[in-house]
Amino acid sequence: AKIIEIAKRLSLQAARGGAGGEKLCEKHREALKLFCEEDQTPICLVCRESQAHRLHAVVPIEEAVEEHKEKFQAHVQILKERREKLLGLKVAEEGKSL
Numbered sequence: 282a283k284i285i286e287i288a289k290r291l292s293l294q295a296a297r298g299g300a301g302g303e304k305l306c307e308k309h310r311e312a313l314k315l316f317c318e319e320d321q322t323p324i325c326l327v328c329r330e331s332q333a334h335r336l337h338a339v340v341p342i343e344e345a346v347e348e349h350k351e352k353f354q355a356h357v358q359i360l361k362e363r364r365e366k367l368l369g370l371k372v373a374e375e376g377k378s379l
Contacts, residue, residue: 287321288353291346316345 304313304323311325319337323345328334340348 283321284349284353284356287349291323291342291349314342315339316342318345 306325309327313323
């Protein structure tokens with residue numbers, strides 16, 4: 282659920298960035314170019330130097346988008362496979378009950 286939420290946030294930010302410029306930090310009015318891995322949130326360059334994020338692992342936002350997109354796709358694939366397996370079991374059980 283957390284990965285889905287992150288993917289949604291990053292997708293929304295990417296869509297906003299493509300339509301009307303980059304999303305800005307609410308505190309510093311700077312472009313959100315980095316992603317704090319510990320807090321799982323986009324941050325600006327000024328936030329990166331603040332006490333709140335100074336010791337956190339930070340990556341460029343584009344890199345984080347790709348990484349989370351790959352994780353999300355892997356989880357979706359696993360869920361699709363589980364769904365297919367469950368549907369097969371359901372059909373088998375329905376056949377037994379008939």
